[in-house]
Amino acid sequence: MKILGYAAYSATAPLAPFQFERREPRADDVVIDILYCGVCHTDLHFVRNHSGFTTYPVVPGHEIIGRVVSVGSQVTHIKIGNIVGVGCMVDSCGHCHSCSHGQEQACIEGPTFTYGFVDRRDGMTTYGGYSERIVVSEKFVLSIPDSLDPAGAAPLLCAGITTWSPLxxxxxxxxxxVGVIGLGGLGHMAIKLAKALGAEVTLFTRSIGKEADAFQLGADHVVISNNAAQMNQVANTYDLIIDTVPYAHDVNPYMDTLGFEGVLVLVGYFGPLEPAVTAGPMLRGRKVLTGSFIGGIAETQEMLDFCGQHEIVSDIELISIQGIDEAYDRMLAGDVRYRFVIDIASLRQQE
Known part of the structure; x- marks a missing residue:
């Protein structure tokens, strides 16, 4: 089926309309008319080929909310008319240790990501949610609780599960x-979710002036992380710290704030840590430095159900697809509170 989307044709060109082919639905497929799609830093990284493996044209978008318009003969749990979500993955091998334990994101053969990858069954390129319609296997389609605003729920499919999984x-x-390092798309979700779970939550930030936002989101405390006196006051305190910083940074000061057997989890950065991490605190206090990457499908549904019960969505700014390049620039400048979401109805509008 022919689909209209918005694509990057190169690492430097603005995104532009793009017509492409979606596969014909299989027996286990769900066909979804896309209503909203969140804008993630990963979209920007792919569009600008920061990792060096983007194949163009690429249609980004893995925080997808839509309405089901048809289902295959083997689909059992999803009905026409349901509001559903699609996150970062659309398939996995289904049989490795990770997949059989509900951790498809860690598939040994590699998950099939929602865009920029190759469908393991038919070899077609996967295209994401900056488009009018998507076809996805039922196993990777998520139910969106009726209590959630669909636009605000879109970032839960990435930012939500990324921070929920370590919690x-x-x-x-x-x-x-619980400590949260950084107040952006991931950090604001970490605060909301940790607070709803009943934790005492502290935001670590280098930016004076974020206190009001942090408290509004549910934080109990704010620590200015480049203030040595404030950091000393919270030494040996936290059970868990979620580090959402997306670039190389010094984690050593935060390791000192962990309590005995405390855990610091990296969720926003994939590169080498600089400066090196000192092993002493880990040895003396059994402190753990680890990482976490999105989450499995069952875990994502659990997160969505929890958000439905507590009416948790992301704080968003709704934009048109025609404004995506400006949104990328603003995202790089930190000028968003806290997540952009595209109204896909704008896709058919003239600029």
């Missing part, structure tokens, strides 16, 4: 003390 993994609850 879930390390069993954050009423007695937990």
């Amino acid at each position: 879930h993994q390390w069993k954050v609850g009423q007695s937990s003390k």
